[in-house]
Amino acid sequence: MLSRTASHLYWMARYLERAANLSRLLDVCFTLSLLNNKSGQAVIELSAPLVTTGSMPQFLEKYPAVTQAALLDFLVWDQENPVSIMACLKYARENAHAVRGRISADMWETINATWLEAKKLSSQKSIAPKYFFEWVKERIHLFSGVMMATILRNQAHAFILLGNFLERADNTARILMVNAPLLEEGSEVTQDFYHWSSLLQSLSAFQSYHELYTEEITPATVSELLILEKDMPRSLHACVRVMQSTFNQIKGDNGRKAKRRVAELSVKLSHTTIQEIFETGLQTWLDDFVTDTQEVGALIHNAYLDSV
Incomplete structure (x- = not known):
């Protein structure tokens, strides 16, 4: 192509x-x-x-x-x-x-x-x-x-999915960054049901939350759902998994570095707990993730999108 x-x-x-x-x-x-x-x-x-x-x-x-x-x-x-x-x-x-x-x-x-x-x-x-x-x-x-x-499930479809899910991951992370001060464990700010439900609804995650969690909405469970839950369509983990599988549709070795970086992100998200993320600092962790998505975007651009 x-x-x-x-x-x-x-x-x-x-x-x-x-x-x-x-x-x-x-x-x-x-x-x-x-x-x-x-x-x-x-x-x-x-x-x-x-x-x-x-x-x-x-x-x-x-x-x-x-x-x-x-x-x-x-x-x-x-x-x-x-x-x-x-x-x-x-x-x-x-x-x-x-x-x-x-x-x-x-x-x-x-x-x-x-x-x-x-x-x-x-x-x-x-x-x-x-x-x-x-x-x-x-x-x-x-x-x-x-x-x-x-x-058709061809390379055209693959590049559409790459753009779609890279952008989705970046935007989910940025929406979470806006709310990170309120989501951080130990935050002195107490938010009511309407705040948390608005945040979840903004990412089409309100119903999914109540299917997966029986307890009341908390910063830890909201963060866990939107970052680590692989079956939640707009979570960071789900987006990275789709990107990783999508690379298999693209022929050639040009994107080897991009594929490797996405695979590393997938492993990181698969073996991280929400408590470890809070220990790092939610804002810091999300900043690093956004930097990672920007790096992946640059690698995709260099491998496939630059004119030759």
Whole structure:
């Protein structure tokens, strides 16, 4: 497969997953800011997506204060902001258009229809944020279902999965990093049921939590589910396992270093306990994991996506 084709497929998947995850992050931050009665803490909650995406400096160049309206305009609708939801959907559509011959017709129609509808919603801007976030997540779920039902299990499929699950792992880790001070063992901050349920719902993990744990929600069990539970689709361990198995679909030895690094991460997650992670420091551990995913992304890029 040509490197530029692999690159389009890989980044199409990453941008779609990024749009869905930013929707999740904004949804939970808006919910938590409403639940918090302290205005200062509410601003901190609203600032979390800017910190997570590294776009705080660009935001402050355009807006005098962090408000829900400004955040919506910047991280949802502003197509000139490369990390906004609209920009991610646009870039995903452009990458899909470049490889229409390598994806199924149903996949192209789904992603194209999503972009056209998003532009209509963008022109209104009066849509309730929660409805829009749910709509984005539903459209990405629809695309994933169409992909699984219609595309050949070939190298094109493999690069889509690599982009999808690398982005998902990175975003799950970043959402956890936002909440790490509250999840750390020994934290003096006591959060109520609504905080924990909002965090779990942002990662589609609320129902899974109650299927696996009978006790009340605690920092240790939430962290264990979202980091180490291999059967939870958005956990870090599950994402790494999918990436490891996906590499088997890609022929050649170019990606040997990337394969080895992902295998090392898989072993690390398989043989780590949540208590060991807390002893290291949850924030420190998550920082290291994000660095690891960035390294894997760079190795994938060097092995497969650079033009030759």
